[in-house]
Amino acid sequence: MSTLDSGVAGRLAARTEAVRTGVWRLLFGDRVGLALFLCGLCFFGLYWRLGIYITDGSAIANTLVNVADGRVVLTEVPYGSGLEAPGTYIGSDGPVGRNYGIVALAVPVLYVLQGLGAVLDLGVVLIGGWSLALLGAVTTVGRLVDREWVVVGGSVAAVFAFLANVAFATPVAPTLYPILALQIVGMVAAALSGVFCYRLVARLHGRRIGVAAGAAVLVATPIAFWAALLKRHSFTVLCIAAALYALARSRTASESAETRRFRALAYVPVALLAWIHAAEALLLFVPLVVVDFATADANDRRTLAVIAGTFTLSLAPFFLTNLLVAGSPVEPPRMLPSYGAMEGLDLSGGGGGGGLLTTVPLVGGLLRIVTRFVALLAEGAVVALTEPGRWFRTFLRGGYIPAVASEDGFQAIRLTVLESAPLLAGLTAAPVAAGLWLRERGRAAVGSHLQSAAGVVDTVALATGVLFVCLFLPRLPLHAQVTVRYLHPLFLLGVYGLARLPAVRSAVTANWRTTGLAYGGTVLIGGQLVVIALAAIQPGLGEAVQFHALLALATATVLAVWAVARTLSETVSGRAGAVVLGAAAGVGTIFVLLSGIEYFSYAGEFALPVVRWFSAALPLA
Template identity: 35%
Template sequence: MTRDVEWFTGRCRQVGTGIFGDRYGYALWLGLLVTFGLYWRVGIFITDTYTTANALVAVSNGHLHITETPYTLTLGAQPGLHEAGGRLYGRNYGQILLAVPLVWALQALSVLITPRLLLLGLWSGTALVFVAHVSVLRQRHTDTTKRTVLWVGSGLVAVLFLIGALTATTLPDTAIPIAAFQISTMLAAATTGVVLYRLVGIWHDRSVALAAGVAIGIASSVGFWASLPKRHVLVGLLLLTTVYLFARSRIAYADSRDRLGLGFRAGAYVTAGLVTWTHAFEGFFLVVTLALVDLVTARRNSILHLAVVVLALFLGSLPMLVTNFIISGNPVEPPRLLTRVGGANVEFTPEIGGDGGTGSGSGTEGAGTDGGTGGASDGTDGGTGGGSGGTDGGTSGTSGSDSTEEGSDTGTPVLTPLLGLFERLRGPVAPAITFVSDTVRNGLSVLTTPDRMSQIFLRSGSAPGINYAPNSYEAIELTMVEAVPLFGAVAALPVVLVRSANQRIRQWNVRPSQYSPRTQTDMLVTALVAVFTLVYLSRLPLHTQLTVRYLLPTVPLIMYGVVRIPAVYEPISDARWWLAGGYAASTIGGLCLGLGVVAGLDLALGEAVQFHALLNLGGAAVCGGTVLGRTLAPDWVPSRAVVLGLGLPAGLTTAYLLLSGLVYFQYGPFALDFIRVLTPHLPAV
């Protein structure tokens, strides 16, 4: 018995090491989850979530099609609803399937514990494990210090649990699927921090890797979307995981461990293929970009290796192919290419036909049904409309093949079904290719419009041509730099790239396959950021983009690029305690300043958000100035100045994340009642 327990414990440690890397990665993961829970509200923030939440309920009940709408009464408020075979379907099924086990687990536990106390207990248990883990991290601490950290932290968690339990309010059972959906996104966001920690840890020391993991979790827009069940967080995690596996494969190949390298290389393609299960077009761009960089930089491209790569990509795409086949009967036709359903004031009728769906979809083409999703739907449904037409064309072609077979006996019983299958698969592919080419071409045209690029990346305010009526005419949008002011450090990137290029030209090292694994990984990151930015430029800016959510998958990759700048990672290693102190002071200062300004000037929501936008731009300027100064004149800018310049925007971002969840955006009740008890003392917008 003892031997079995030891074997099981050893296996668990191996799995934990494989996922988190070490105890610091595990503590980072727990800490991010605890932080996300502090500003977690159980509710629907963006109207797109109505469809995916209803689809989640359907899948948790054992079927893919939607038969009831527990979260809305009409189809008009549900962007992303599609029809096939007289049934209604959602989209993003990869994201939905991830949350289904959580729905089942919460529903099973809610039989014994009320939903409100269940969520409180889950958070408190996670917080206790985090405290216990942190208390033993540093080996140099004395036993007295470790016990003090453990007792103080555990006592604080116990007090918060008692406050929440004694003041618990009712949470309906219908909130359980939404809560599970949000938990799945929080798990993805926390895991993104761990993957970035492990990826950066390959090239730099632990302090730099931890700083990167913490920054992506609570000092970037990933933390804003952590408790909002949108696909962007999950796609960002899969992109970053693909890069991590690619980096490990290049390291293994460089060490002449071809079998291990091939395993990691195949894993990267499996992860890339899984993106298609959530968003087929994003998965397409990821696979194409990965394949190009991989083939150019690989040291082994034998037939065997390429065959394994193709098989891995097929396995990663298999869930998407199976789901598509079950829904539409066509493995290459994702839900986004089906007939769009939903119009103003259309009642829920599961028996709605294809014609009715088409008519409703056309009727809503110009009507944004919500703040933010109206613009999003226009961009997406531009491809959807073409997809429907292409599908019809493919169906007609198939019918023609069938009639030919019936009209004449050609004696080719095998060739005719294959031609029919080809025509059927060609139907969705043609409009998809058109959509992809139009997306790239339109994105390139946006690059030539400086004003629009500025509204996406630099300064938002009230952008011309955007309908702010759904947001009560308030500018609540942030650009990339306003949302993540740490990206001000990118100002030093051109200097770094020019120096790197000059060095390679002098060494005559121009063959990518001979580059170091670190440089090859940097190439993949650069290519992915460029591609995933380009394909969404034509849809930006839009109302209720909040933090440029379409570009959220690139945020972990850009954060990796920031950390890779020598003027960033060298000072972090030299002055990490100054970084921690500057970050803490900036966070507290940002909270006090934000609350003081909101209360003193009686700001509305849009005014409060724009105040933070200007504040974050100032932090980005300081960050960019210190990093650029260190890059150009390292002897003149000390490490302490750089880390303080990094800590300032990071702390301001954390302050905004907390205030946005606690004060600014009130879309549902807090998951934790002790937060509800404390927030009435804060000023309201």
């Protein structure tokens, strides 16, 4: 018996280890990915506030409370304005919420928090979790760079941070548990976005530029701003990053079975995104399926069966949720009538039709979605071509727009894409680089490039970005955006595009120390100068945000000039570009930190009590 038991235990242990290794590789890829993930969580934790920032965040919190109790209908609504909160709809059996994919991921986290809160002080648990993440981050980084002092010094800092925060810890009310669960899964999604960006770029161009790209996503773009807020945008970015990575792996695989597997896996994030926001999933699905099948080496029956089977199985939660909520597997919550004031993206297309639409509800539902979706994209294309002013106010300079500011407390707290992430100014060189590439290689090389892994990913990324712009541009500029959150994926796609530029790659890889020093100096020294300047000016909230906007535009202008000049001539200093790139990333980080720690700190108590003290000590309030 003992021999048999030991054999079973051995096989069970081996299978458990295989599953653990498989999950680890699926999520992080390698130790660098793990380091980026942990560093991202630590960074987000610096300004993590335990509360609801935007009013429609209360709807998803209410949805989680009810789903955790085993129902999709909202019978208990403890947050916000109850059923009148934006994001509440009229379902087949009563009021329902949305973003059920996020809610499903948050349910087990909520159960864990409730269990821990029953026996421990959850405030101390959160501090301990952040400190352990910091310990893991410094240990992993120290071993990667083979610097024992990083491990020792970082470990001491993690212990000190834990003790300092515990000294000021306060209890966490159980009513905050659902909000914390949603915030935790949001931060995990944002951190994984940086990991998949690193893996994608490293697959195409090497580890060094991959690390730079992943780190930029995590700390230098608004992806960090929205990580801990109750919105879907972090999950949208994660799904796009994961799909692009799987697509790249399918084109670099050496065996047909591996190619088939990764082609199928590329559609799994699309299904997850459909469970969260069906319209955004379509924006990713259409370019992905067209480019994938148009550029694949083989589309045989077996491959089609694997892809179709995987995608259909992945869509099962989406169909089941729709059936429970709306009574139709193809009608997502956002197509339902709003319970309160109309908001969100309307894909309903008005009233229903007759004939085939009534006889075959599934066909009618699909046709309504497709028709409305195409109409919205066409409207966006027309707006993009005929209203250059909207482009300018969305991408370049916003400032004070009366119609928008009136909904934001008459404060100019909205930034454009470039003001939010000055690092993206380097994309100014993309058309120049493309023109030079065509002149050197000729149009005949375009076809072969589009068949390559980089060309395939480029095409899907560009098409997805264009579709996002077409869908949302008619609604912009809009209040409660801060960093143009409807175009959130453009920050990920923009960083990927930067990494694809030869001028940027050569500057970063050849001068990576300079890039890091420029970034660190900008954040540590430049951040203090920004605080001093703002303390002297004593601005209001809107004026402080616009100060960051002007600072970002100034940095972006320098970066754009360098990127174009370096692309045109290799005699332009790459080291200077490394400095400008690091500075632009640092300017983005400064806004993320100050906005979280100081400007919008009213959204709730900080998870780290020391940050609460630091926020109160800043002379900006």
